[in-house]
Amino acid sequence: xxxxxxxxxxxxxxxxxxxxxxxxxxxxxxxxxxxxxxxxxxxxxxxxxxxxxxxxxxxxxxxxxxxxxxxxxxxxxxxxxxxxxxxxxxxxxxxxxxxxxxxxxxxxxxxxxxxxxxxxxxxxxxxxxxxxxxxxxxxxxxxxxxxxxxxxxxxxxxxxxxxxxxxxxxxxxxxxxxxxxxxxxxxxxxxxxxxxxxxxxxxxxxxxxxxxxxxxxxxxxxxxxxxxxxxxxxxxxxxxxxxxxxxxxxxxxxxxxxxxxxxxxxxxxxxxxxxxxxxxxxxxxxxxxxxxxxxxxxxxxxxxxxxxxxxxxxxxxxxxxxxxxxxxxxxxxxxxxxxxxxxxxxxxxx
Ligand code: TRP
Numbered sequence: 077x078x079x080x081x082x083x084x085x086x087x088x089x090x091x092x093x094x095x096x097x098x099x100x101x102x103x104x105x106x107x108x109x110x111x112x113x114x115x116x117x118x119x120x121x122x123x124x125x126x127x128x129x130x131x132x133x134x135x136x137x138x139x140x141x142x143x144x145x146x147x148x149x150x151x152x153x154x155x156x157x158x159x160x161x162x163x164x165x166x167x168x169x170x171x172x173x174x175x176x177x178x179x180x181x182x183x184x185x186x187x188x189x190x191x192x193x194x195x196x197x198x199x200x201x202x203x204x205x206x207x208x209x210x211x212x213x214x215x216x217x218x219x220x221x222x223x224x225x226x227x228x229x230x231x232x233x234x235x236x237x238x239x240x241x242x243x244x245x246x247x248x249x250x251x252x253x254x255x256x257x258x259x260x261x262x263x264x265x266x267x268x269x270x271x272x273x274x275x276x277x278x279x280x281x282x283x284x285x286x287x288x289x290x291x292x293x294x295x296x297x298x299x300x301x302x303x304x305x306x307x308x309x310x311x312x313x314x315x316x317x318x319x320x321x322x323x324x325x326x327x328x329x330x331x332x333x334x335x336x337x338x339x340x341x342x343x344x345x346x347x348x349x350x351x352x353x354x355x356x357x358x359x360x361x362x363x364x365x366x367x368x369x370x371x372x373x374x375x376x377x378x379x380x381x382x383x384x385x386x387x388x389x390x391x392x393x394x395x396x397x398x399x400x401x402x403x404x405x406x407x408x409x410x411x412x413x414x415x416x417x418x419x420x421x422x423x424x425x426x
Contacts, residue, residue: 079249079250079253080246080249080277083249083275083276083277084277084279086274087276087277087279090274090276094128094131094133094241095131098128098131098132098133099132099134100240101128101133101134101240101241102133102134102136102237102238102239102240102241103125103128103133103134103135103136103239103241103242103243103276104136104137104138104233104234104237104239104241104242104273105121105125105136105137105138105242105243105244106136106137106138106139106140106233107121107138107139107140107161108139108140108141108143108144109139109140109141109144109154109157109158109161109179110144110148110157110293110294111157111293111294111298111300112157112160112161112293112298112300112301112302113160113161113164113293113300113301113302114291114293114298114299114300114301115283115291115298115299115301115339115342115343115371115375116282116283116285116290116291116292116298117164117301118164118168118301118375118378119280119283119342120245120278120280120282120283121243121245121278122164122165122168122170123168124243124278124280125137125165125170125175125243126168126169126170128241128243129169129170129171129174129175130169133241134174135170135174135175135176136175136176136177136178136237136239136403137165137170137175137176137177137178138178138179138180138233138403139157139158139161139162139177139178139179139180140179140180140230140233141154141158141179141180141181142180142181142187142222142229143180143226143229143230145222146211146220146222146223146226147211147214147215147217147223148215158179158396159386159389159392159393159396160302160386162177162392162395162396163302163382163385163386163392164301164302164378164382165177166381166382166385166392166395167301167378167379167381167382167385168378172395172398172399176237176399176402176403177395177396177399178396178399178400178402178403179396179400180233182400182403182404183236183400183403183404183407184404184407185236185404185407185408185410185411186232186233186236186403186407187229187232188411189232189235189236189407189410189411189414190225190228190229190232192262192414192418193228193231193232193235193258193262194225194228196257196258196261196262196265197228197254197257197258201254201257202224202225202227202228203224205227205250205251205254206250207227207247207248207250207251208223208224208226208227208250210247211223227250227251227254227255228254228258230248230251230254230255231251231254231255231258231259234252234255234273235255235258235259235270235273235410236403236406236407236410236411237403237406237407237410238270238271238406238410239271239273240271240272240273240274241273241274241276242255242273242274242275242276243275243276243277243278244275244276244277245277246277248275249275249277252273252275255273256272256273258270259271259272259273260272262414266414266417266418267417269410269413269414269417281338281341281342283338283339283342284327284331284334284335284338284339285297285298285335286298286299286311286312286314286315286332286335286336286339287315287316287331287332287335288327288330288331288332288334288335289331289335291335291339297335299311299312299339299371301375301378301379301382302379302382302386304379305372305376305379308368308371308372308375309368309372312336312364312367312368312371313364313368315332315335315336315364316332317330317332317333317336317360317363317364318330318332318333318360321357321358321359321360322356322357323337323352323355323356323357323358323359323360323362323363324352325337325348325349325351325352332360333360333363334348336360336363336364336367337349337351337352337363337367339367339370339371340363340366340367340370340371342374343367343370343371343373343374343375344370344374351363351366354366
């Protein structure tokens with residue numbers, strides 16, 4: 077059984093423990109602000125966070141801005157992406173009174189945890205990480221020190237607040253393994269400080285983008301939550317389909333058709349195969365019309381709420397300021413404890 081299957085198999089029992097005693101859990105998760113959030117994020121992760129928050133799990137969400145530069149030079153428009161993501165979080169129901177939303181770059185003590193953490197892993201372990209290898213290949217660049225070590229940075233993201241529950245996608249499971257290793261090794265070497273966090277994966281079907289590949293910010297195949305209904309219609313209209321009027325779900329041979337079916341299915345709470353049957357011989361024009369209607373009605377409420385929130389930039393900034401403040405308080409406390417355990421707590425200069 078691979079680690080994804082194994083993690084998935086543990087989910088029912090974990091869900092039971094969470095429901096029985098949500099106060100025992102502190103959830104930390106997040107994403108890189110590399111582009112606008114899309115439908116895949118909405119159904120795959122954002123609604124799950126809202127659900128856990130509403131169950132009473134303490135929730136923290138990181139916008140990992142320093143992780144943006146693992147595979148690109150410049151964090152283009154990173155501020156816009158941060159603000160746009162926060163608008164989506166709030167519109168989807170994350171409540172800033174219960175959920176801490178913050179950025180890497182605003183929390184110095186979190187970043188400082190990277191130093192002792194790097195001493196707890198070997199170079200060979202870092203080189204073995206399959207996700208780092210895949211991202212290296214996709215970047216077409218030389219391996220930077222930051223790309224090699226970002227899973228350790230991610231361990232700091234999780235452990236600075238003593239997070240013990242980490243909802244992630246499949247490709248982030250190796251990073252949670254490293255985080256668990258770091259927590260255990262730190263505790264063995266210096267005394268008990270950190271929980272050993274548990275990964276959480278969702279059962280949500282992976283949503284295909286409009287080109288049939290996984291929906292992704294970086295492939296240009298996504299339906300962003302921030303698009304208008306007209307922009308959504310235009311993106312769907314541009315999708316490359318084929319001339320076979322009989323619609324079937326075949327991601328390999330008919331990627332554009334499959335992307336549309338997958339997208340419509342998510343929004344209609346159905347399956348791609350059932351949508352294909354419904355369209356029958358009506359052709360891709362009918363499929364595009366159905367998909368546009370499905371997406372735009374599914375997202376209408378969210379989009380109306382996010383437009384209202386985004387119109388008040390003062391609100392977004394104040395949510396982020398409060399989140400950064402709380403994250404700094406947690407990080408300062410953890411770093412102080414770490415330094416004490418390591419025998420590095422001296423008279424402070426400040
Ligand atoms: N690496 C995550 C991604 O692929 C983003 C991330 C950064 C994250 N720090 C995290 C996720 C901590 C969970 C916990 O988008």
